[in-house]
Amino acid sequence: MGEFDLIERYFKRPALRADVGVGDDCAVWTPRLGHQLAFSADMLVEGRHFLSTVNPHHLGHKSLAVNLSDLAACGATPQAFLLSLSLPRADEAWLAGFSKGLLELADLHACELIGGDTTQGPLNIAITVMGDTPQGQSILRSGAQVGDDLYVSGHLGDARLALEAFRGTISLPQAALDLARLRMECPTPRIALGHALRGIANAMADISDGLVGDLGHILNASRVGAEIDTSVAAALMQTGQLWSCPEDLAMTCVLSGGDDYELVFSASPSVADQVLMASEASATPVTRIGRITDSQRLVLLGLDGQPVTLPLQSFDHFA
Amino acid sequence: MGEFDLIERYFKRPALRADVGVGDDCAVWTPRLGHQLAFSADMLVEGRHFLSTVNPHHLGHKSLAVNLSDLAACGATPQAFLLSLSLPRADEAWLAGFSKGLLELADLHACELIGGDTTQGPLNIAITVMGDTPQGQSILRSGAQVGDDLYVSGHLGDARLALEAFRGTISLPQAALDLARLRMECPTPRIALGHALRGIANAMADISDGLVGDLGHILNASRVGAEIDTSVAAALMQTGQLWSCPEDLAMTCVLSGGDDYELVFSASPSVADQVLMASEASATPVTRIGRITDSQRLVLLGLDGQPVTLPLQSFDHFA
Structure with missing residues (x-):
């Protein structure tokens, strides 16, 4: 041929x-x-x-x-x-x-x-x-405002979990492995949600290199900081109900796993109801994971509401 | 980094x-x-x-x-x-x-x-x-008309000549090798000529896989045939004045060499003067090498005006 x-x-x-x-x-x-x-x-x-x-x-x-x-x-x-x-x-x-x-x-x-x-x-x-x-309705990384709520779509961390299983660093029950693998191999682009968030979200990025890294692009472009509630974030793994993921692994997978192809976006608290409507209209779950601050830094908050420090790195092909 | x-x-x-x-x-x-x-x-x-x-x-x-x-x-x-x-x-x-x-x-x-x-x-x-x-001024492969003159821009075959030299199948004088290599490594996209031929050329393609193959795309899309005067074509090598290229090699290089990034196009004889003006306006040489026929075939004419048969094949990555 x-x-x-x-x-x-x-x-x-x-x-x-x-x-x-x-x-x-x-x-x-x-x-x-x-x-x-x-x-x-x-x-x-x-x-x-x-x-x-x-x-x-x-x-x-x-x-x-x-x-x-x-x-x-x-x-x-x-x-x-x-x-x-x-x-x-x-x-x-x-x-x-x-x-x-x-x-x-x-x-x-x-x-x-x-x-x-x-x-x-x-x-x-x-x-x-x-x-x-x-004309003029593209949602950019640079529009986040201090005080915005911070949201992510769908589930995070499962693709990284699959990668760890393939690498042999963890052993997963078959059902969890199958689901994680499907999340890694067949991501769902959140077109309908992105569309529904026009005029609502102030800033948005997709999560390909890991939440912390891609949120970092929004923070840099918008010259703002953010707080993430890590206990809310860590619950976002779709495989979370199929096995008991160790907490530090869950944090790594969700916060810096990569290959998620979900959306991270910010929107004013005054349009929180419109964010929910966009989520329903697009049949795409949306979770509020934190807020935009004027601190110029990304702060991860633990269960007790106090800042935690985690060794995180987003994916870089030449690092 | x-x-x-x-x-x-x-x-x-x-x-x-x-x-x-x-x-x-x-x-x-x-x-x-x-x-x-x-x-x-x-x-x-x-x-x-x-x-x-x-x-x-x-x-x-x-x-x-x-x-x-x-x-x-x-x-x-x-x-x-x-x-x-x-x-x-x-x-x-x-x-x-x-x-x-x-x-x-x-x-x-x-x-x-x-x-x-x-x-x-x-x-x-x-x-x-x-x-x-x-709107509507793109020049497509499908517009060639029976009776059109057939033209090519610039020079053909030198990139293939360089390839043969690198393969060691021929030995070139240094000046010819340098020129051929430059033609292979630094092709000039004929943007100005293409632009100037809007409203003049009926059909056009660029020559990347070889003249015969790329002209073939025009003929198929336009459901026409063509005649090429091979003695005119064979004189189109830019290296032609720097060494004496064997005739069969010149034919191969010009007709099916590839990597030329020149344009092949057809235009009505009634706009021949406009083709010349487009050539001058864009400072790009243009040569009439034949005409479009109703034969549904590509016929190569030799020095004596009689059809010749050459074993030609345009470049195919999976052939």
Whole structure:
């Protein structure tokens, strides 16, 4: 199977919203009037972001999910994406699974595959995604206000728990391992919540490198500090009901685990009811974990309400 | 040096046209009113598209040039790009050269780096580029008309000649080798010509996989055939005046060499003078190499005007 057959068979579909889709030098797209565009790019590398043994269907899903998560963090509506794929060989079973997982998630969000590139080389998946928001309604990292409540969506820490289990540092009951693995391999981009929080959240980011690290980006960009109630945060693991996670491991997983693809955002206490409505409208759980302060620092509060110190580090590819 | 330092030091610059550039979850961009967007993505892999010994400044240039070439082929004006980069290690000398070559070319075309990703892994450079054209003025592969003249820009075959020299299949005089190598490592995207051909060219593509293969895309999309005058084509090598290239090698290099990043386009004979004016306005040589026919086939004509048969194959990563 040649390069063009491969694209034709697994990745080329009729253009829907695109004026020109896969198959010309460029894809051509007419933006919606009165809208701003949001762009993000993420690259997944075998051995770094996933193991060679991962289910290709899950990998296809995750490759797009991590990109959609960035759109969610801006409150953007997905529109289109480009896929650049480096493959050691044209393995049809792998391609069938990968493209199915990828395109199922794309269809779920009406996000159209409009172009890309295919080449031979070490397995590498690079996606650029485009979404849009009505002009001026993108939610940025820089808008957090002193006094804002601090929230996270969904569950945190389970992907890191799976990683620890794969590394052999812990042993999990099968049910907890299965759930943790699914959270690691098939994250749910919080598009609907991000959308519902337009005009409500003051600042937002997605949690890919760990809560503390990604919240840190909001604090830096907004020039504020924050307090996190660690006992509330530590209860956010979805696997929490399936086994008894040691407290220090739970803290590490939730606060600096990474690979969560949940949203962390701040909103004024005066719109707390609107945050709840956005949560219900998007069928996405939301938990208040703390507040924005003028301290310029991130303070973790223990059970007793006193600051605690934890050795935390968010993920850095070159650290 | 960590991931964020690396981005900060080599790739983050103040947002110019972007509403939000590098450093949030997404870049935010307001499209120009009345314009369509053109998108393309290309991925370069070490050992496949370039050798580890390549000058990083040249590699930075080429990584963006091959993407800009796709915009040129649509007649689009470059606007912005995203860079996803997988690196074995954070080598500062390499990064300094690479980013310089990349950003110099970006600045030359006012194409703004608005986002991307950096990770550790085998060297892989994935760029997605965005340009725009006034609504409806993109030049597609599908518009060629029977009777059109067929043109190419600039020079062809020199990059392939360099590849043959590196492979050791030929020996070149130093001056020819230097020029051929420069053509391979530092292609010039024909943005100005593509722009000038809006409303003039009926169909256009860039030549990345070889003239015959890329012209083939135009013929398939337009459901037409073509004749190429091979003696005119074979004279298009820029190295042609520096050494005496054997005729069969010249044919291979020019017709199916690849890595040229020139434009192949068709235009009605009635606008031949406008093609010349576009060539002059963009300071880009243009050569008429044949015409579009209704034969549904690509016919190569020899010196005597009779069809010749050559064993040609355009580049395919999985063939």
